[in-house]
Amino acid sequence: MLEALFNAKRPIKRFISLTYDIVVLIGAYYFASALRLGRFDITFGLNEIYALATTLLVATAVFIRLGLYRAILRYLNTQALSSIAIGVGAAAVTLAVASFFFNATTPRSVPIIFMVIALIFVGLPRMLMRSIVALTNGNTNNVTNVIVYGAGETGCQLVRSLGATNYHAVAFIDDDKSIQGSVIYGLKVYPPEDINELLHQHNAKITLLALGAAGRHQKSIIIKQLEQIGTAVKTIPPIHQIVEGTAKISDLQDVAIEDLLGREQVAAEPALLSRCIENKVVMVTGAGGSIGSELSRQILRLKPETLILFEISEYSLYAIEQELISACTMLGKACTTKIIPILGSVQNLPHLKQTMRTLSPHTVYHAAAYKHVPMVEHNIVEGVKNNIFGTWHAAQAAIDAKVESFVLISTDKAVRPTNVMGTTKRIAELVLQALAKHQNKTRFTMVRFGNVLGSSGSVVPLFRKQIKAGGPITVTHPDIIRYFMTIPEAAELVIQAGSMGLGGDVFVLDMGEPVKIADLAIEMVKLSGLSVKSAEHPDGDIEIEFTGLRPGEKLFEELLIGDNVSGTEHKRIMRAEEKSLTWSETESLLTALNSACSKYDGEAIKHLLLNAPADYSGSLELSDPLAKQNLSLTGQFTH
Incomplete structure (x- = not known):
C-alpha cells in the first residue's frame, strides 16, 4: 500500500494530500x-x-499558495512545517471571523481547540510518513554512507541536499577546533585524524569535500591526506554553477584535477581583459574547440559589440552559439552583444x-588548429595546410x-x-613574426602555453574513462611530464x-610546476577509492600500463627556445x-611547402620541415598513409 502511494504520480499524490487535509x-x-x-x-x-466551508477555502488556498502540495514528503523540511502552521493559524482565525459574520453558534474557544487539533492532524502524519520513508531508505542496499569534510555553510547545505540522493551522511570532519565535538544537523563534528x-x-x-571558498592549495593538502587513507573523494559543483542553476549542490563530482595540483589562479587585470574587447567587434576562429569556446564565453562577459564565431564543424558551431545565446538571455538587458x-x-x-x-x-583570436600530436603525425599534409x-x-x-x-594560440x-x-x-609563429615586420596595419601576437585540463585529447578525461572501465590506465612512459x-x-x-x-611578440604563460603523468594517474586511482595493481600489489584494482612514446612525443615539454625572456605588466x-625570419625568407618556405602539399609529397614536406628554422628534430620516417604514396593530385593548393 505504502509502496504504491510512494510510486504514484505527483498529481495523484497532490490530490490525495488535498483531500486528506x-x-x-x-x-x-x-x-x-x-x-x-462535552458531547459527541x-x-x-x-x-x-x-x-466551516469558508474556513476550508481559506486554509486550502493558503496551503496551495505556500507550496505545501509541491513539497515532497520524504524531503519535508522546516519550511513545509512552517507552511502547515501558517495555514492552520489562518484557518483558525477565519473560523472565528466567519462564525461571527454568519451568526454561527460556535463557542469562542472552539477556533483555539480547532487549531491545536488541526496542527496535529495535518502535521503529524506527514512527519510520520517522512520517518517511514527515511527508515525504508536506510534499510536498502542502494544507500551509501558518506563522510562530509567541512562543517561550514557549504557542508550544511550539502547534508540537507543529500536527502534527495542515495547518499547518507554519517559524520562531519572539520579542521576548526572550535566546532569539533559539536552536533550539526544531527551529525557530530570530528577532527581530521578520526x-x-x-x-x-x-x-x-x-x-565528500564541502570546503566552500577554501583555496586550491588548502584543498590540495586535504586531498593528498585523504588519498593516503584510501577513501574515494568527491566534491560538490563550483558555487557559481549552483548559483546560476546549472548544477545542484547534490550533483557530486570527481575531484577537479586543478584542486589536486594545488596551484592558485592569479587574479586577472581588468584593464588588460577589456582593452581589445569591450565595445569592439571580436572574432574567434576555431570557436567550437576547447580553447576557442572558452575564449568565446569569456569574451561575451567582457561586452563586445559583436562576437563572430568562425568554426569548421557545424555541430560545434551550433553548440557554442546556442550556449552563448542562452548566457546572453540570462544576462538580460546587460547583454547587447550580437x-x-x-x-x-x-x-x-x-x-x-x-x-x-x-x-x-577589431580583434581576432586564432584558435583554429589541429592539435593532437599523433593525429597530425598521421595526416601530415592536412596538418601543414591547416596549421601553417x-x-x-x-x-x-x-x-x-x-x-x-x-x-595566435600557440603551444x-x-x-x-x-x-x-x-x-x-x-x-x-614565424609567419606572424615576419608579417609583423612586413606591414603595420595589424598587430600580431602569439601566446604559447602547455596542456589544458579537460581539453580534447587531454589525459585527464581519458584516465577517468579508463578507471571507470576497470583499467588499465595507459601512460606512454614512466618519466613523462607535462605542464597543466x-x-x-x-x-x-x-x-x-x-x-x-607591440607587434610580433611571443608571450609565454607561467604554467607552474610540471606534473609527472604516472603520478597523476596513481593519484586519480586512489581518489576513486581504488588501489593500483602492480607486481608489488597483485591484488590491486587498476593496472597502469606503459605503452611507449608515440611518434613525435617528448618526455619533457619546454616553453622557451632560449633564455632571453622579460617580464610584463602581468606576473x-x-x-x-x-x-x-624576414618576409622574403618566410614566403620562400611557404611556396615550397605549398608545392609539396599540392602533390601530397610527404617526403618533401618532411625535408622542408627539418630544414626550416623551427629546430625540428624529427625523423624522415612518414606515418601518413596517403603521403607515403606520393600521390600527384590535380589542382594546386594556392594562396
Missing part, C-alpha cells in the same frame, strides 16, 4: 466542538456549515577575406580588413619540436597577453625574445 479539517472542527460541549451527538446548522576510524565504523565508502556564427575553414582564404571585410573585426597555411590565410585576411589585433610543443604538430605551430593549466585560466591569460602585444605572462 479537507477531511481532517472537518474532523478537527467536529472534535473541537465536541470537546468544548452534535448537529450543525446551515450557518455553521457556511463558516576519519580513518569513522570510515570503518560506519562502513563509509566516500568522503552573436554571428560563420561556418568555414581557415584554409579557405576567399571566405576568410569576405568574412573579415564584411564584418570588420590556415594561420597565414587568417593573418592575410586580417591585414586586408585592417584588423587592429591578431592573437609549448612549438619549442624545439619533435613532432609535426609542434613544427607547424612554430612555423605559424585549466581552460578558463588559459583563455583569461590569452586575452590579457593579447592586449600587451604570470612573460615576453620571449626569439629569432625570426
